[in-house]
Amino acid sequence: MESILELRELVKEFASHRAVDGISLAIPRGGFFSLLGPSGCGKTTTLRLIAGFETPTSGNVLLNGAVVNEQKPYERNVSTVFQNYALFPHLTAAENVAFGLKRKNQRDIPRRVREALELVRLEGKESRLPAQLSGGERQRVALARSLVLEPDVLLLDEPLAALDPKLRKQMRLELKEMQRRVGITFLLVTHDQEEALSMSDQLAVMNAGAIEQVGTPQDVYLRPRTRFVAGFLGAVNWIDGVGLRPEVTRLSRARPSNGGRFRPATITGSVFLGNCVHVLARLESGEETVAEIPRNNGTYHSGEAIHVCWNPSDEMIFP
């Protein structure tokens, strides 16, 4: 598949450190791609290199197959949804959306602004100033402002971080749905693994300025290539160097005889989470493990002897 955006051996050094350390990545046209990583991993710098706010120390950014390293932000056909939206406070919602169209001397501005605002369901709020809009509405204006320019790639910098948790989950679905509808390539930067897993067609997990793994959400969650990826995407029980997700870790009072693997352990506590229970157990070898079990699967008491068991097929093995 032809890639709309490509990074080749991309490096960005600042005075004190190397924020991006040799990233190569090909992002396919028309999908939802995420850069996932902890804060300080270089994901935002990578996004800024693509937008043109930073110039690479070495390496190349290619858009539609052409190197754009020297192009200014206003010369690149990409657009950014900023973390705090960066709406122009002195302009109304409609004027914010029209801003880019006017700067690019486009035609049919009123109609296109109206359509963009309809796309994000902000009809009736056209003449509000950003200060008169809710957080979710501001984000929609930011989206409309970028989408109306029909960019090759829409860059989203932690777009949900400023929203309250409930709205955040709803916006995940909406963003994903919107990407499908408009067909524009979305590149999302986030530190929230749930966000990346739930929205992306593909994601790249970053750590310390480099990419650890690229794949589908299923790939990176179920078949992480490094311990870092395994640990960043979810909780992991480490047993003899093998990784196990809590949801595939089971508990048995009787010694299992079905051919699965097990270790003797002692219950050290449990945490009620509403939809499930996390039971903590310490293996005889000293490792702490967590088993996520349905809440009606009986109660376990601290000090109780138990077997921690699992299927070999659920093991995550690292070189």
Next chain:
Amino acid sequence: MTGGGAWERLRAWFLLPARVWMIGLFAAPFAIVIAYSLLTRGAYGGLGQPWTLDNYRRLVDPLYLEVVVRSFGMAAETTAICLVLGFPLALFISRSGKRKNLYLQLVILPFWTSFLVRIYAWLFLLRDTGLINTALQHLGLIHAPLPLLYNDGAVLLGLVYGYLPFMVLPVYATLERLDPALTEAAADLGAKPWPTLWHVVLPLSAPGIAAGSILVFIPSLGAYLTPDLLGGGRTVLIGNVVQNQFTNARDWPFGAAISVALMALVGTLVLFVLRRQRGSLA
């Protein structure tokens, strides 16, 4: 809650020095000035009865109206030039990273010496045998001294020189608070640097520009020292007329009436600007 109440009581005390100052040194003298403006000039220059509005009627004399118009014109020119010079300077400083504080110090450096001394320094620079004319003559660029002093241009130069920091500082304060993401967003949406300046930076620094303009306009309008020294008595502004009434003309009631009228005009103007500002930022 008791802590809050105690604070409320203390707060009133914090205001005491300012109250004493404003009442004793501003409100009371101003009331006296208003009273003077309603009295009649005494036979030997003092104050006398009866109470009258004649001093205010004299203000519409074309002679004084011309001075008022000239003063407003000069203050407007000073404000405009300060804005044209000050805005780019403030923008430069706000984008100077670690050197910001150094540049700000340089802006307020002139305040380290007396205003009077600095205006005299201009006299030495601008007069016929001053540094500029002497240098230009030695270089053979001119043969007779240029008339740099004792004209409107010299007064304007002095006013701009004196009040420029009052424009730079408030404009700098708003530019400093401007979220850098906004100029990035403008570039991202296709705006080149000049359109970004015009459509984003300038409108968002309007509060600072308004504050700076008020701070430059008002003292320029009432300026007395600069036109007196650099204008050489030829450029008569309101401030000079007021001073003249209280000294040479010995007509205190009329001087007081001019002061009160000027203050009323300025007050109205400031209220108008502030209201517009509040309206645009609702």
